[in-house]
Amino acid sequence: MKLQTQRWVDRWAGQALCALLSLWARLVGRDQATAMPQAPRHILIVLLSEMGSVVLAGPMFAALRQRYPSATLHVLQLKKNQEVAKLLGLAQPAHLHALDDSAGLGLLQDIWRVSRTLRSLPLDAVIDCELFSRISSLMSYFSGARLRVGFTPHTQEGLYRGSFINRAIPYNPYQHISKQFLSLVDALEGDAMPRNKAAPIRDLPADTGLTVRFEAAELSTYQQQLQQDHPTLAARCLVLLYAGGGLLPERAWPASHYAEVARSLCAAGYAVGLIGLRDDAVLARELCQQVEHTACVDLTGYTHSIRELLMLFHAARLLITNDGGPGHFATLTPIKTMVFFGPETGRLYGPLGPRAQVLESGIACSPCLSAYNHRLTFCDGDNQCLKRITPQAVLRDALTHLAATPATL
Incomplete structure (x- = not known):
């Protein structure tokens, strides 16, 4: 439906x-x-x-x-x-x-x-x-x-x-x-309405408290298979990009911005993997054509389960992603994460944990999606809240994260 x-x-x-x-x-x-x-x-x-x-x-x-x-x-x-x-x-x-x-x-x-x-x-x-x-x-x-x-x-x-x-x-x-x-x-x-006054004061949880366990041999085997399927990833540290918008395309950072960041990361000696579902394959091919570098590879549809996606996160050092599931799943792994918010806000839906960075522009109309408007935006696809986050600023933070992250996780 x-x-x-x-x-x-x-x-x-x-x-x-x-x-x-x-x-x-x-x-x-x-x-x-x-x-x-x-x-x-x-x-x-x-x-x-x-x-x-x-x-x-x-x-x-x-x-x-x-x-x-x-x-x-x-x-x-x-x-x-x-x-x-x-x-x-x-x-x-x-x-x-x-x-x-x-x-x-x-x-x-x-x-x-x-x-x-x-x-x-x-x-x-x-x-x-x-x-x-x-x-x-x-x-x-x-x-x-x-x-x-x-x-x-x-x-x-x-x-x-x-x-x-x-x-x-x-x-x-x-x-x-x-x-x-x-x-x-x-x-x-307790008596919930009208204001749940009896509820204790709670801090924002430091993390999700959830874990998915992997054996070291399982992760090693997966990484070897990944490099065998995509040989250009073997000699470079991997950065993952999720450029898809899912059911709400207005949550997506512009594809041209992703292409610019990917091109700069490849030039700096990193490999870039474009992740997503099979529906995101067309976008991934377009980005690869814009980047024009052998170290930028299409990984859309490569993972066949959430567990495989988590193993892919274990094999990479940084994830740059639109608001959505991947940013939250990444908190279950050691990977650093940069997540774009604009139509919705990281103050309400940001990933938990110390390894996630929320990127927001803070313009006056952001956030515009809420439970009160059925998550229907009024910007007609012109999501300036995300367009104004520049590729140069994202690249600077990405390189900082990568420099501070060990080469092996």
Whole structure:
């Protein structure tokens, strides 16, 4: 199902269903929260959004395990994003539940199937990590949990999600999303609305707390295979560039800027690998043609899983990337990362950890995407917030990172 179609269905059908379900919950007395058991058995976390948000939710999962060590954690995701949860071990495979949004009828069938599975557990609580998606709100109620935690727009107009989220906390567009995920955990045992005053003061987590373990031999074998497939990488330190914009092309730094940085890095003695999905191959070929250097290679589609992508990060010294999943996955490895933000802000969605640098121009209209405008920008593709970040400034910081990073990781 196309993104615009999903937005239309969520806006119109979603609001109507949330209103009807709110009325039903009030009539049958299921709109009030019960107390959280001292030793809950099953807790559901709903994480339907982009894969990068799953990484930023790492501190929340750690907090849940620390506070409720005997509870079984369940995760509900879109099928296309489930690979990350499996790789990170957020829950046991049997406790990972998926919705396939590729087709409308299949999605309805999955909602029915997953709801029956969740209601049979039964669940003690559900945490809806989505900002204002109506389908996640509906799934929170369909899960059968009497304690439902999630975000509310409070007095903001629009973005109605119903009144059956009975431990709701206001979404705060000024706080990093990882801190807000932790506030959802705090809301399990306190009065959430109107201001969650009882919640403890939390600092921004220093890192995700997530790890993916690799054997040294596995990484060595992968690097040897990489150099065998691309011999020009053998004699140079590797820098990776992700120039694709994904579902939101306005988040992409200009391709001409990437080409200029890649050309300068190759001239300075480094190798440049252009990464991305197979859909990014056309852009990668165009960049290679602009760079005109044998040390600039097309690696789009080269990795076939998130695990392989992480091994590629282990084999490189620096990643320069647009806002998106790669910048967050990189925090699970030793690689240095430079991430462009503009339509969205690193203050809210920046990668966690000391090895990530956020690049923002700070012009007056940035950031322009938010949960309150359904992430629809008004700049018509002329993303000056990113265009004004010059290749010269990025190259200077890149060379500084490379000079400070050991040649072997």
